[in-house]
Amino acid sequence: MRDTQNLKEWSEHTMCHVRKSHLFGAICLITCFILSLNFYCPRMGLDGMSMASSSPPVCGGRVPHDTITPLKGQRTFIISAYKDNRRKNIIRILGIVHHKEVKELYCYFCCNSNTNASTTRAEIDIHKDRFGFPYGLANIICTEPPDCRAEFISVHWSPSEVVHNLTSFRIRNREPGQFTANFTVCISTMYGNYSNVLQFIQTIEMYKILGAQKVMVYLNNCSRQMEEVLQYYTEEGTVEVIPWHIQRYLKVTKNWQYRNDDTEIGYYGQISALNDCLYRNMYSSKFVVLNDQDEIILPFKHRTWDTMMESLQRENPNVGIFLFENHIFPNTLVSDGNFTNTSSWNRVPGSNLLQYIHREPAHPIFIKARKMIVDPRAVIQTSVHYTPKQYKNSKNIPLGTALVHHCKGPKQPQLPRAALIEDKTIWRYNGSLISNVNRMLKRFTRKT
Numbered sequence: 001m002r003d004t005q006n007l008k009e010w011s012e013h014t015m016c017h018v019r020k021s022h023l024f025g026a027i028c029l030i031t032c033f034i035l036s037l038n039f040y041c042p043r044m045g046l047d048g049m050s051m052a053s054s055s056p057p058v059c060g061g062r063v064p065h066d067t068i069t070p071l072k073g074q075r076t077f078i079i080s081a082y083k084d085n086r087r088k089n090i091i092r093i094l095g096i097v098h099h100k101e102v103k104e105l106y107c108y109f110c111c112n113s114n115t116n117a118s119t120t121r122a123e124i125d126i127h128k129d130r131f132g133f134p135y136g137l138a139n140i141i142c143t144e145p146p147d148c149r150a151e152f153i154s155v156h157w158s159p160s161e162v163v164h165n166l167t168s169f170r171i172r173n174r175e176p177g178q179f180t181a182n183f184t185v186c187i188s189t190m191y192g193n194y195s196n197v198l199q200f201i202q203t204i205e206m207y208k209i210l211g212a213q214k215v216m217v218y219l220n221n222c223s224r225q226m227e228e229v230l231q232y233y234t235e236e237g238t239v240e241v242i243p244w245h246i247q248r249y250l251k252v253t254k255n256w257q258y259r260n261d262d263t264e265i266g267y268y269g270q271i272s273a274l275n276d277c278l279y280r281n282m283y284s285s286k287f288v289v290l291n292d293q294d295e296i297i298l299p300f301k302h303r304t305w306d307t308m309m310e311s312l313q314r315e316n317p318n319v320g321i322f323l324f325e326n327h328i329f330p331n332t333l334v335s336d337g338n339f340t341n342t343s344s345w346n347r348v349p350g351s352n353l354l355q356y357i358h359r360e361p362a363h364p365i366f367i368k369a370r371k372m373i374v375d376p377r378a379v380i381q382t383s384v385h386y387t388p389k390q391y392k393n394s395k396n397i398p399l400g401t402a403l404v405h406h407c408k409g410p411k412q413p414q415l416p417r418a419a420l421i422e423d424k425t426i427w428r429y430n431g432s433l434i435s436n437v438n439r440m441l442k443r444f445t446r447k448t
Ligand SMILES: *[C@@H]1O[C@H](CO)[C@@H](O)[C@H](O)[C@H]1NC(C)=O
Pocket: 116, 117, 118
């Protein structure tokens, strides 16, 4: 699925290269006319060079070419801008800022005809979970001027810049539209040559069986084969990859907490990615599932997320944030399920989820690392294990209903085997999981 922003960037890119020729110029204008049904056309001429002399002067400047855009010398990085009229008519820009040094920012709205910019001072609301790092997620909030219907917005620390010189961000969520998914899974930052291919394929197939239509992956780094798997699922329409090269701009760490070193942001900017995912899917997904790539929220009482959430919502009409206990299935204790038709899996690197059916008993700390299914429209800001700002209540869902199946290295390695709890819930899905993974592998191998 090609995002409209990408399409726009693609078309601008193409236009830049063909602009000089008259023949192509004509094609340009036709294309431009077609595109203008969706996008603002005169912006195709960049840097003030309008394509047709009759075009009005452009307002904002170049569009970003990456998910993260540094504002030069300003210790501010912009991710994206979202309209948010749930309570007030505001534009919420998600950015990463230095918490001490960024005190003043201004929004430049390209209003109506895009010929004139209107400037307002932004409120900077830094996310409370910065974990000691100097940089954190900021909600840069601007009130849209009355009678202004901006498609693009720019940000700068000074209110008197020439707007053509600033990067323009398209304001998303302008038209709420309809749900295209019941469940969208947000996987925060895949990094460090991630190569657990088999577990990832099984996990995506499980999400689909449970009811997901879409999985968003904020991709920092993964192995070659994993890239091909992501490509396969992108073409299938299940996965959307958001490039997340945060280390181009900031010194990142794998730790979640600051350790007095020279790093600038924790865990590859996980909180920023999760909030961006939440807002991207605010109006297109009924629910958003916030977890990592090695986690699956597994229902006990129901077979799918649809029926589980229907029942949870009916019982808890004021709840918009559902929190599920995290339980570790250590990948060191292998059990044989003796399943047939899984021989093709031996060629695929990574763990086989069907072999991990023992979980560690609840640990007072790790169990609280809850993961969430949220109604995104009920959330203002999210963290990893809870939401710090929201419009509806949160509720801890008891283990009897579901758990977060978290397959990874042991958290309590000292425990004897007998202390682990046998839990074969994932085997309930063996039939559809095995045939879906096999079908995927067959098509995938044919392609690569
Ligand atoms: C541009 O906007 C400003 C403030 O919104 C207004 O004072 C000015 O007259 C406008 N200029 C044009 C050419 O519309």
